[in-house]
């Protein structure tokens with residue numbers, strides 16, 4: 001196991017041991033799937049939305065995940081209350097800008113949250129992140145119109161610099177950047193795009209890893225890699241049946257994750273031009 005792979009595995013064990021509380025303010029489509037996915041991983045989910053209670057919940061959480069998938073003006077206000085409380089208590093805040101670019105309300109709400117709350121990690125698909133840095137890219141509701149062309153790393157680097165936070169962009173390959181360093185994670189399976197909320201659950205899973213590790217780039221890399229490995233393992237068993245069977249198998253594989261699960265199913269490499277030292281890949285080779 002490479003040094004990086006050991007670090008990633010250590011974080012998985014931390015999540016499984018500590019069972020961090022993840023406070024989700026998420027969309028109405030994915031709440032049940034998100035709670036089940038977090039339980040499968042070994043974390044402890046809670047959904048809380050009322051402006052009267054979100055500051056208290058955020059204060060005691062390991063991470064707060066804000067997801068604008070089915071936003072309302074009132075919900076955005078409550079998210080800002082939760083985010084500020086998390087900031088005041090040293091709790092990491094993650095933002096999933098679902099559908100940014102599809103409507104002005106979504107784009108402006110995501111940008112407003114980032115102005116008023118210190119967001120540790122922003123996770124979206126390429127179209128969502130592009131729209132947040134002022135690059136109009138086709139988005140069809142909550143889905144990428146045209147999937148990444150030329151990879152997600154350059155956009156992740158640019159967004160991290162301009163927005164001043166760690167940015168993860170997911171797709172066929174994921175990229176995560178902090179403005180200086182950028183890593184590319186391969187794994188996963190296209191079946192993930194046929195099950196609703198796999199991106200939303202991923203952001204909450206990254207919250208569980210951020211709860212146990214202050215280095216957000218490292219925590220994010222671990223979450224992306226283990227999530228991709230679980231999906232690749234589930235697809236291996238269920239691709240012949242389809243998305244329904246895959247969804248069930250994926251939850252099972254999240255629950256079965258162990259320190260050696262990455263091998264052959266997910267790989268991490270440094271992006272070209274990244275400030276990080278080369279040769280820190282997991283050494284697992286090309287995943288399936």
Ligand SMILES: Nc1ncnc2c1ncn2[C@@H]1O[C@H](COP(=O)(O)OP(=O)(O)OP(=O)(O)O)[C@@H](O)[C@H]1O
Pocket residue numbers: 098124125126142143144170171172173174187188189190191192193195196197198199200201202227228
């Ligand atoms: N073509 C693909 N091949 C392999 N994995 C993929 C592919 N497309 C997406 N993924 C994986 O699917 C997961 C969700 O990423 P995606 O970019 O689809 O999120 P999203 O658009 O926000 O999804 P949602 O809105 O449904 O929650 C990630 O783990 C990502 O790596």
Ligand SMILES: Cc1ncsc1CCO
Pocket residue numbers: 027029030069070098142196197200
């Ligand atoms: C389908 C859908 N619509 C709003 S949120 C959501 C869940 C996936 O992002």
Ligand SMILES: [Mg+2]
Pocket residue numbers: 096098099124125142199200
């Ligand atoms: Mg999404």
